[in-house]
Amino acid sequence: MIQPAARVSQVRYEIRGPLAQRAHELEQAGHDILHLNVGNPGRFGLHAPDTMRQALINNLPASDAYGPQCGIFPAREAVAIQFQERGLPATRFQHVLIGNGVSELVDLSLRALLEPGDEVLIPAPDYPLWTAATMLNGGRAVHYPCRAGQHFLPDISELATRISPRTRAIVVINPNNPTGAVYPQELLRQIAALAQQHGLVLFADEIYDAITYDDASFTPMATLATEAVCVSFGGLSKVWRACGWRVGWMVFSGDLDRSTDYRQAVEKLAALRLSSNVPAQWAVQTALGGYQSIAELTAPGGRLYEARRAVLASVAASRHLQLVRPDGAMYAFPAVRCGADAAFDDHAFASRLLETAHILIVPGTSFNIHDPRHFRITLLPEPGQLQQAIAAMDALLDELLDT
Numbered sequence: 001m002i003q004p005a006a007r008v009s010q011v012r013y014e015i016r017g018p019l020a021q022r023a024h025e026l027e028q029a030g031h032d033i034l035h036l037n038v039g040n041p042g043r044f045g046l047h048a049p050d051t052m053r054q055a056l057i058n059n060l061p062a063s064d065a066y067g068p069q070c071g072i073f074p075a076r077e078a079v080a081i082q083f084q085e086r087g088l089p090a091t092r093f094q095h096v097l098i099g100n101g102v103s104e105l106v107d108l109s110l111r112a113l114l115e116p117g118d119e120v121l122i123p124a125p126d127y128p129l130w131t132a133a134t135m136l137n138g139g140r141a142v143h144y145p146c147r148a149g150q151h152f153l154p155d156i157s158e159l160a161t162r163i164s165p166r167t168r169a170i171v172v173i174n175p176n177n178p179t180g181a182v183y184p185q186e187l188l189r190q191i192a193a194l195a196q197q198h199g200l201v202l203f204a205d206e207i208y209d210a211i212t213y214d215d216a217s218f219t220p221m222a223t224l225a226t227e228a229v230c231v232s233f234g235g236l237s238k239v240w241r242a243c244g245w246r247v248g249w250m251v252f253s254g255d256l257d258r259s260t261d262y263r264q265a266v267e268k269l270a271a272l273r274l275s276s277n278v279p280a281q282w283a284v285q286t287a288l289g290g291y292q293s294i295a296e297l298t299a300p301g302g303r304l305y306e307a308r309r310a311v312l313a314s315v316a317a318s319r320h321l322q323l324v325r326p327d328g329a330m331y332a333f334p335a336v337r338c339g340a341d342a343a344f345d346d347h348a349f350a351s352r353l354l355e356t357a358h359i360l361i362v363p364g365t366s367f368n369i370h371d372p373r374h375f376r377i378t379l380l381p382e383p384g385q386l387q388q389a390i391a392a393m394d395a396l397l398d399e400l401l402d403t
């Protein structure tokens, strides 16, 4: 038997773990499964804008060769312009690096930064890639709590107590996956000040930046972290519904003098993988400029807005569930209303729901929290499907909580 590396078995990524494998088996056996586990818009008929496809098709003949390791110029320049327009006029294309999705760039950015035992402050709950990539690159993930009782926002003084001499970076996911929290400007300013004071890198994962609801308003971390080393992440997967195209970017801002060596180290790692997917990079300029169709989905009457409304109404009527209203992103992170000491098992619940109702959700503890009462669902299906799914959860919880 070939022994795999121990560090890989420590990694948790249950969004596509054993439950998803079981769902696949059930599908192979002829069952329809409602996939509420992955934020994958294309799977629910939410597609990339036609003009992006056109950009890709028109440039396909020019895409056979490897591209530059940091990305093609028009894509890098389009992202730089977005940051200039956000109030960061010093941003240049050289500060932008394009990768195979934010996922790859998270890995490269941590690999280029961490020495063994270095610590990274990561929200809990988190998008578990951050914890996994920290561990795989020799670092230690130190989680700072973002509690439901505080709208899933961190407490700044508690966050400060997690900083040690080994801390190298703070990760902020805003708008947040899995909770849907949208961070207020003042809180972001305080986090930026903390990073600056302790010389930490700020990693701002902003892949959901244009997905907010009602009066929630997104503030880019880079606009506040003007003195710290700030690295912002964005991509085509969510706002432009092009997950499968595998295009993401990272942007250096703030104290650019202090980040030069680090940026060059990331570029060296990018060179080792030659280039990222070239054809889809041609769509970045088209995506970022002009009319932004995501607003049709997030405004009242829009698919994501109405899905969220259906979830909020269904949970409000539920006998067993409660929910902190998601203000952004494409998820809800409900909790089962039972005493904190009740022996509720989120994995057992998710597994029963899959077997009996053919609904696939992600147990809350998969997002690096201990409280086993939460689970994550996506807001991508039709509102009616979500209503039915929540009714099915309630029915199952009637059974589970009464026995």
Ligand SMILES: Cc1ncc(COP(=O)(O)O)c(C=O)c1O
Pocket (backbone or CB within 6 Å): 039, 100, 101, 102, 103, 104, 127, 173, 177, 205, 207, 234, 235, 236, 237, 243, 247, 248
């Ligand atoms: C917070 C967050 N960051 C990064 C990613 C990865 O995105 P990409 O498709 O660009 O790799 C995701 C995907 O769901 C995400 O939710």
